Amino acid sequence: MASFWEYANPLKFMRTSDWLLPIVAVAAVVVTTTGLIWGFFFTPDDFRQGSTVKIVFLHVPAAMMAINIWVMMLVASLVWLIRRHHVSALAAKAAAPIGLVMTLIGLITGAVWGQPMWGTWWAWDPRLTSFLILFLFYLGYIALWAAIDDPDTGADLTAVLCLVGSVFAVLSRYAAIFWNQGLHQGASLSVAPGTRMDWAYKAPLYTCMVGFGLVFVALLLAGTRTEIRARRMKALVARERMA
């Protein structure tokens, strides 16, 4: 049984991701389009919200991924700080822009949905505010990566920023809840009995969630491969210059 840590070897990672990436990419496209088409065209309209409810199939998966990607970056940063695996640091770097876009999708679809339902594009609701703050954290993280030339220093500093930022992101979330009671509904999905969503919606929603997860993995693999290649190129150029 191969250990997970074997993939800390960039060569091994490249070899495995080489055949894994096309499979995941195709699966991501198939599942996401299936879920979205199913959600948009083959679900009944909500009796109160009409067809606007269908934006949930973009909104909820994107919002879920926005938070999950930050958690993934946190884990990758920890792995980098503790075990110094370069692939891990590069994966965290590659994940950040994807998380930023997911956060943006969540915010924009939320605004588009909020306009007809709440009568406003934006409200300083705790959930909305926390997401805007998460967006700022992603921006800061990406900006710090972009500002540092030396890749190892960059990996170290951004990893520490990710750890400290996570603590403050959680604090900000509770501060936002404390600060203002909101318009946003509670959790859309819950495992508790008596959930509020019908299976007619839940099935395509789950499909979309899996699809978004696959999209993330595909983009992450592609992004990490690009980062590894970029580092290799840098090393080659440096070697040329030395010779």
Add this chain to the structure above:
Amino acid sequence: MIALLTRDLRLALRAGGGFGLGLAFFLILAVLVPLGVGPEPATLALIAPGILWVGALLACLLSLDRIFALDFEDGSLDLLATAPVPLEAVVTIKALAHWLTTGLPLVLISPVLGLLLFLPAEAYLWLILSLLLGTPALSVIGTFGAALTVGLKRGGLLMSLLVLPLYIPTLVFGAEVVSRGAQGLAVNTPLALLAGITAGAVALLPFASAHVLRINLR
């Protein structure tokens, strides 16, 4: 350590004139807001707690790059890092010096600015108390941001992007204390949370700052 503290204080007071700049900025902000919003006492009183807290936060931010930048340029930061005093202590002292030269004067001047913004009388105590409790957190968090960006060219703008999101919880609870105080409501909860953030930040963040500083000095 005390020598380092007095050195930093002396440098801040005598050289470069960075000492008064934060205060002047705070004052200008308190002058600009009524000019932009209008002189209505009722409106100003309503937004005064938030304005004063945001102003204190920005004034703190402005002086952050002085914490390490000069020492980094002339190499004394390398000496401090190799000194027998642990770097965590150096970072804490630096944050303390920053607070004494920026945070504390802000606390002292804030009642005057509250007057300019028609802050309700019952809120003054809470304004001073919340700033007194909250500004140390601003200094410590800011020191972390300054340590992150110390080696970078054009680090200032990046540092504000990194530090300002970290300031959010402190700002929320601090401003909440003042605005609740202004309305005569109980302030215990936000005050306790604000003190908690400061205590946690002061206790833990110097380790992160020292770690980051070591990476940057590598």
